[in-house]
Amino acid sequence: PAGSLKDIIAHAKEYGFVFPSSEIYDGLQAVYDYGQYGVELKNNLKSVWWKAMTMLHDNVVGIDASIFMHPLTWKASGHVDSFNDPMIDNKDSKKRYRADQLLEAKAEEYANNGHPERGETLLNRMGRLLDANDLEGVRELIISEGIVCPVSGTDNWTEVRQFNLMFSTQVGAVSDDASLIYLRPETAQGIFVNFLNVQKTGRMKVPFGIAQIGKAFRNEIVARQFTFRMREFEQMEMQFFCRPGTEMEWYDKWKETRMKFHQALGIPASKLRFKPHDKLAHYANAAVDIEFKFPFGFREMEGIHSRTDFDLKSHQELSKKKQQYFDNDLNEDGKPYGNYIPYVVETSVGADRLFLAVLCNAYTEETSEDGKTRTYLKLHPAVAPIKAAVLPLVKKDGLPEKAREIQNQLKYDFNVFYEERDSIGKRYTRQDLIGTPFCIAVDYQTLEDNTVTIRHRDSTEQERIAIADLKAKIGHAVSL
Ligand code: ATP
Numbered sequence: 001p002a003g004s005l006k007d008i009i010a011h012a013k014e015y016g017f018v019f020p021s022s023e024i025y026d027g028l029q030a031v032y033d034y035g036q037y038g039v040e041l042k043n044n045l046k047s048v049w050w051k052a053m054t055m056l057h058d059n060v061v062g063i064d065a066s067i068f069m070h071p072l073t074w075k076a077s078g079h080v081d082s083f084n085d086p087m088i089d090n091k092d093s094k095k096r097y098r099a100d101q102l103l104e105a106k107a108e109e110y111a112n113n114g115h116p117e118r119g120e121t122l123l124n125r126m127g128r129l130l131d132a133n134d135l136e137g138v139r140e141l142i143i144s145e146g147i148v149c150p151v152s153g154t155d156n157w158t159e160v161r162q163f164n165l166m167f168s169t170q171v172g173a174v175s176d177d178a179s180l181i182y183l184r185p186e187t188a189q190g191i192f193v194n195f196l197n198v199q200k201t202g203r204m205k206v207p208f209g210i211a212q213i214g215k216a217f218r219n220e221i222v223a224r225q226f227t228f229r230m231r232e233f234e235q236m237e238m239q240f241f242c243r244p245g246t247e248m249e250w251y252d253k254w255k256e257t258r259m260k261f262h263q264a265l266g267i268p269a270s271k272l273r274f275k276p277h278d279k280l281a282h283y284a285n286a287a288v289d290i291e292f293k294f295p296f297g298f299r300e301m302e303g304i305h306s307r308t309d310f311d312l313k314s315h316q317e318l319s320k321k322k323q324q325y326f327d328n329d330l331n332e333d334g335k336p337y338g339n340y341i342p343y344v345v346e347t348s349v350g351a352d353r354l355f356l357a358v359l360c361n362a363y364t365e366e367t368s369e370d371g372k373t374r375t376y377l378k379l380h381p382a383v384a385p386i387k388a389a390v391l392p393l394v395k396k397d398g399l400p401e402k403a404r405e406i407q408n409q410l411k412y413d414f415n416v417f418y419e420e421r422d423s424i425g426k427r428y429t430r431q432d433l434i435g436t437p438f439c440i441a442v443d444y445q446t447l448e449d450n451t452v453t454i455r456h457r458d459s460t461e462q463e464r465i466a467i468a469d470l471k472a473k474i475g476h477a478v479s480l
Pocket of ligand 1: 220
């Protein structure tokens, strides 16, 4: 079917959105580069998120913390001890898998064949075994379920080992244990360790939030599905600090706010759903994913977690620095709430996963009555890489000069594109393929009356408007 992951990958490559990393050396698995249009789309998504978080909430401010952090950070957060995935190898094919994913796929197979309860039972058994770190039990479960390697077709499995997903490196010239540092596997910890810095210098009152966009790194065991699972990726996270006991209110509020955000980007409600976690992480007392219907099924795009005071408390223990807030609001007894470690609700979305979701959602193939197929990206104008293309009908008689004049009028407000090569039809097609919402054609009439035709990407309809009205028209469309 049109819009398969294969179509999306091919389109992204062909039209300058996403390239495999170091492609001339045959690429690097699960690492990608954004091309000339991809970077615009991704930057727009990041900027819309940033504004939605900080400008629309006067109690949310941003920071930009480093990728490298003191190694004890990751001890406190639990990542050194438990940021693991169980891996298993097939001895015949030498292929490596995530043991939990093999079992999840089996559970999905049961569900698809009309036995969802068998799938549930399987997942529960797996959950119990993993909780108990019974890796031999996990292996036995894989074998008793008759799971074979898709490549070799055999069930000749190795033992299951826990694999820590953090990348590490040495800092400085001396290599010893003290110089071992990690590439952050999440951006959240940069926010936690700066909680008091921001609270004090910004005179923030709980409840308040800190937002951050930045790179994160995970040595994923199996990294397929394009930018869905990368080893180097970008997260957009917000930690919201609140009074203990109020966290569920904020959790519900942020769930709703974040769902609306995705819909405002033009993703229909039918392709989004909440998926509560069956199994809570060690730090959470409530957790839900916002899933998007990718071409390979509903999968996590964003996580919303109520993290209690787990992180701040562990940092307080390890750093021996108080992570408390003094709340002078009065409680029911008329006394100040006093000192406490705030509870945290976080919203965490991958910029690359959101990018992929938005791209998949936008990819459209339409066949008209004459049997011709038109492919275009139905991107929300607010995130489209190029907002308008200015196209002189012909390359002579002063039309290019007039078109350049229009480009110059618009370029300080919008990312506009100028092109004079090839027929106007071909130029429209190229803009459709990268999702440009407006094409402005400059013709002979323009020279006489200062009007242009503006073509709308989705309907392909054209209307005649005054050059003087272009800015307002485009400006209106590109605001969210
Ligand atoms: P998954 O279960 O898919 O591995 P996760 O539950 O480990 O994801 P979180 O730790 O909650 O993910 O990270 C928050 C968000 O960061 C995810 O919702 C996702 O959008 C993004 N993310 C996590 N890992 C990756 C990755 N390897 N590549 C791209 N984005 C990622």
